[in-house]
Amino acid sequence: MKKFEDDELKEIFRELEEQGLEPMLCDTPVPYYDNRVMCGTPNELGDIVVDDEIMLPGSWTDIDRTFITTVRGDSMKDADILEGDKVVVVATANYQDGDILFISIDHASTLKAFCHDEEGRPWLIPLNAAYNPFPLEEHQNIKVVGVVQKIIKMSPRVNYSSCISRIKAIRPKYTKVKEVGLDVVKDAIRKIALEIEVARHWFAVYKILVEVKVVKPKDYDGFCEMVKAEVPDHEYLPNRVEMQRLDVQSFAKPVSKWDADDAPAKGKRFYAYLKVAQRMRELLGVD
Numbered sequence: 001m002k003k004f005e006d007d008e009l010k011e012i013f014r015e016l017e018e019q020g021l022e023p024m025l026c027d028t029p030v031p032y033y034d035n036r037v038m039c040g041t042p043n044e045l046g047d048i049v050v051d052d053e054i055m056l057p058g059s060w061t062d063i064d065r066t067f068i069t070t071v072r073g074d075s076m077k078d079a080d081i082l083e084g085d086k087v088v089v090v091a092t093a094n095y096q097d098g099d100i101l102f103i104s105i106d107h108a109s110t111l112k113a114f115c116h117d118e119e120g121r122p123w124l125i126p127l128n129a130a131y132n133p134f135p136l137e138e139h140q141n142i143k144v145v146g147v148v149q150k151i152i153k154m155s156p157r158v159n160y161s162s163c164i165s166r167i168k169a170i171r172p173k174y175t176k177v178k179e180v181g182l183d184v185v186k187d188a189i190r191k192i193a194l195e196i197e198v199a200r201h202w203f204a205v206y207k208i209l210v211e212v213k214v215v216k217p218k219d220y221d222g223f224c225e226m227v228k229a230e231v232p233d234h235e236y237l238p239n240r241v242e243m244q245r246l247d248v249q250s251f252a253k254p255v256s257k258w259d260a261d262d263a264p265a266k267g268k269r270f271y272a273y274l275k276v277a278q279r280m281r282e283l284l285g286v287d
Contacts, residue, residue, distance in 0.1 A: 255277045
């Protein structure tokens with residue numbers, strides 16, 4: 001039975017590796033300290049009790065010197081170390097500029113980046129612009145508990161509005177365009193022609209026909225011929241020059257991305273184009 005489980009695990013790992021992931025087996029218990037203040041290495045804590053054990057990959061640990069604790073506060077948020085995360089700390093006196101230290105200062109523990117300045121003075125640096133770096137003073141009671149080796153995200157989350165903005169940016173790529181029959185298109189052109197009072201407004205009709213893939217982008221001549229074929233006697237027929245001149249700024253984008261502040265038509269004229277476009281969509285039945 002164990003052989004079957006091992007073979008199954010190997011197969012799962014192989015599949016994950018093929019996806020570009022790096023699976024690791026968590027087979028080594030590491031002590032977890034959930035104390036608010038830690039004033040030394042685990043061996044120096046005396047009566048502080050290990051709250052639990054967390055299983056980690058053996059490659060992450062030095063069994064005699066590794067422990068885990070929970071992050072509190074937001075002073076390291078720009079290093080993606082957030083409230084509630086757990087950090088894997090290696091108790092050591094060997095550290096260098098750029099390391100993130102778990103350090104005790106006058107019996108208060110903190111997590112900060114460490115660096116010497118140009119004059120050799122040691123500093124702790126919060127990675128959050130709301131907090132200032134501060135130097136380590138000789139008169140302070142300082143103990144370096146250890147160096148942060150890994151960060152464990154116990155419940156990673158992403159801001160909702162960030163997710164929605166990314167979705168909106170790419171969603172049109174995954175939105176299937178409803179196929180519109182040629183007869184429907186011809187009928188819509190004849191109907192919208194009754195509402196066209198300026199030749200340039202045909203540009204809004206052109207943009208909708210591009211979106212439903214009836215007209216190819218930049219095929220102004222083809223569009224003009226299509227309109228003339230349906231309403232040859234219309235007083236305000238489109239022409240290629242006007243179509244091309246309008247296909248700039250936000251008007252070069254899909255109608256849903258037209259912007260009144262970045263369009264070749266301003267004020268009421270902009271909304272007149274938008275009204276024609278919306279009406280054409282209704283006539284095509286693609287709303």
